[in-house]
Amino acid sequence: MSYKPDNRLESEIRNLAQYIKRFRIEIARINKGDPDSNFRNMSDHLDAITQHTDSATHNILQNLEGIADLVGQLQDKTEDDDTNEVCDAVMEKATNAMEECTFQDITGQRVTKIISSIRFVEERVNAMIELMGRDMIEAEVEGLPEPEPDPEDADADLLNGPQLPGQAISQDDIDKLFA
Numbered sequence: 483m484s485y486k487p488d489n490r491l492e493s494e495i496r497n498l499a500q501y502i503k504r505f506r507i508e509i510a511r512i513n514k515g516d517p518d519s520n521f522r523n524m525s526d527h528l529d530a531i532t533q534h535t536d537s538a539t540h541n542i543l544q545n546l547e548g549i550a551d552l553v554g555q556l557q558d559k560t561e562d563d564d565t566n567e568v569c570d571a572v573m574e575k576a577t578n579a580m581e582e583c584t585f586q587d588i589t590g591q592r593v594t595k596i597i598s599s600i601r602f603v604e605e606r607v608n609a610m611i612e613l614m615g616r617d618m619i620e621a622e623v624e625g626l627p628e629p630e631p632d633p634e635d636a637d638a639d640l641l642n643g644p645q646l647p648g649q650a651i652s653q654d655d656i657d658k659l660f661a
Contacts, residue, residue, distance in 0.1 A: 506614060525600040532593045539586035542579075550576045 550573055557569045 505610075506618070525597045525604060528593050528597045528600065532590050532597075535586050535589060539583050543583055546576045546580050546583075 553569045553572045553576070557566055560566060560569075
């Protein structure tokens with residue numbers, strides 16, 4: 483009886499090696515390019531969105547409460563029924579606007595879930611980078627071509643958008659440029 487070698491194991495090992503090579507290239511792509519547009523900073527940007535939305539909502543609510551207080555003061559000073567009717571309508575609108583501000587809480591909860599998921603993936607990617615060797619990944623990055631610009635967004639490089647706290651150019655630095 484002759485022995486016929488089973489090539490399935492060799493085929494699976496080759497497939498696995500090709501998969502690992504493609505995976506290295508993809509990890510290198512994730513870590514290449516503009517730090518503000520790559521994967522590493524996405525959870526920080528979402529955190530910033532949540533913080534800014536929370537701050538803006540807080541300011542909106544404070545202003546609406548101030549408006550309600552002023553309308554209450556106006557109502558206390560007038561006996562005119564028409565004026566009181568208008569004040570009641572303004573109070574109703576202010577109250578409705580305050581109630582609508584609950585969107586921030588719901589948005590914050592959803593964004594927090596997304597941030598958690600992104601951080602989980604970031605941790606896994608970073609663990610894989612460490613296992614594969616950061617030096618090896620950085621060497622892969624050097625060999626990758628620059629990503630093609632999106633023809634639909636010709637002005638993308640001009641639009642930096644809001645910066646993360648601590649990374650933005652300060653107003654003092656901008657003023658020095660024009661001095």
